Amino acid sequence: MRIVFLGTAASLPSKNRGLACLGVRFLGEVVLFDCPEGTQQAMMKAKLSYGKISNIFISHWHEDHFLGLLGLIQTQSLNERTEPLHIWGPKMDTKYLKLFKKIITGKKQTYPIEIHEVKVGKLYEKGEFTVSAVKLKHTVPSFGYILIEKLPSKFNKKKAIKLGVPEGPMFKQLQSGKAVKVKGKTIKPEQVLKEIGREKKLCYFVDTIPLEENIKHIKDADILIHEVTFSELEEERAKEMLHSTGKGVAKLAKKANVKRLIGTHISARFKDTKELVKEMSSVFPNSHIAKDLEEVQL
Numbered sequence: 001m002r003i004v005f006l007g008t009a010a011s012l013p014s015k016n017r018g019l020a021c022l023g024v025r026f027l028g029e030v031v032l033f034d035c036p037e038g039t040q041q042a043m044m045k046a047k048l049s050y051g052k053i054s055n056i057f058i059s060h061w062h063e064d065h066f067l068g069l070l071g072l073i074q075t076q077s078l079n080e081r082t083e084p085l086h087i088w089g090p091k092m093d094t095k096y097l098k099l100f101k102k103i104i105t106g107k108k109q110t111y112p113i114e115i116h117e118v119k120v121g122k123l124y125e126k127g128e129f130t131v132s133a134v135k136l137k138h139t140v141p142s143f144g145y146i147l148i149e150k151l152p153s154k155f156n157k158k159k160a161i162k163l164g165v166p167e168g169p170m171f172k173q174l175q176s177g178k179a180v181k182v183k184g185k186t187i188k189p190e191q192v193l194k195e196i197g198r199e200k201k202l203c204y205f206v207d208t209i210p211l212e213e214n215i216k217h218i219k220d221a222d223i224l225i226h227e228v229t230f231s232e233l234e235e236e237r238a239k240e241m242l243h244s245t246g247k248g249v250a251k252l253a254k255k256a257n258v259k260r261l262i263g264t265h266i267s268a269r270f271k272d273t274k275e276l277v278k279e280m281s282s283v284f285p286n287s288h289i290a291k292d293l294e295e296v297q298l
């Protein structure tokens with residue numbers, strides 16, 4: 001899984017930060033989380049191909065999170081894309097929906113676009129990968145997205161041999177979760193598999209307060225990418241605007257026992273983010289603020 005921060009700014013872009021957006025590449029396709037102005041250029045710099053985008057998951061319909069959609073849609077028609085593109089988000093405002101419908105049914109459109117209204121739960125599945133949505137709390141309906149890659153359980157070869165299973169096809173059967181019979185005795189996969197249910201988990205939560213009720217969903221995540229729009233000095237303002245502070249997010253990461261916390265959606269007011277990282281790290285040491293075009297492997 002290749003994860004690229006295509007932008008990391010809140011509300012408006014700055015010289016060093018484009019608007020917050022994440023690109024993830026897996027199994028030869030790209031999914032985008034949000035698609036603000038500037039996404040196309042950031043994708044070019046990151047060497048992520050537009051043609052490979054299968055799904056775009058929009059957190060909410062605030063302009064700093066989706067205004068890049070129309071340009072991206074048009075570019076791909078100019079590129080004569082034929083593959084369908086799926087766009088997910090909360091229920092769209094009728095004025096936007098009208099505009100979208102007009103564009104995607106226009107004569108120049110070379111490929112189908114499906115717009116899906118997001119509901120909590122699993123949205124998309126491909127191979128071992130799934131994307132699910134959870135509710136966030138912001139000034140308009142907003143969703144957080146969780147990308148999970150299921151990993152195969154580990155096979156305990158020593159134990160299998162001890163139980164009398166001969167090396168060969170029976171090993172494969174057990175590894176794929178099927179029981180085998182050895183000399184009239186049934187050997188179940190769970191007897192020879194370790195770490196059943198292993199997975200890699202990436203959470204992308206922008207434009208929300210740190211929401212305790214989501215701890216069960218982000219629990220033990222490998223990476224929690226969370227908006228950090230304000231510092232703890234502006235806690236009242238963060239509460240009022242339904243955004244997060246560095247400390248608030250760090251507390252959430254700690255309670256959810258995530259492995260790594262990466263802050264994004266950074267206000268242009270922060271000339272540098274040292275203080276913000278310090279604030280987060282005082283509660284949750286493995287904290288970091290993303291930079292544009294920064295890459296993470298998972």
Ligand SMILES: [Zn+2]
Nearest residue numbers: 010011064207
């Ligand atoms: Zn925003």
Ligand SMILES: [Zn+2]
Nearest residue numbers: 060062138207
């Ligand atoms: Zn917003």
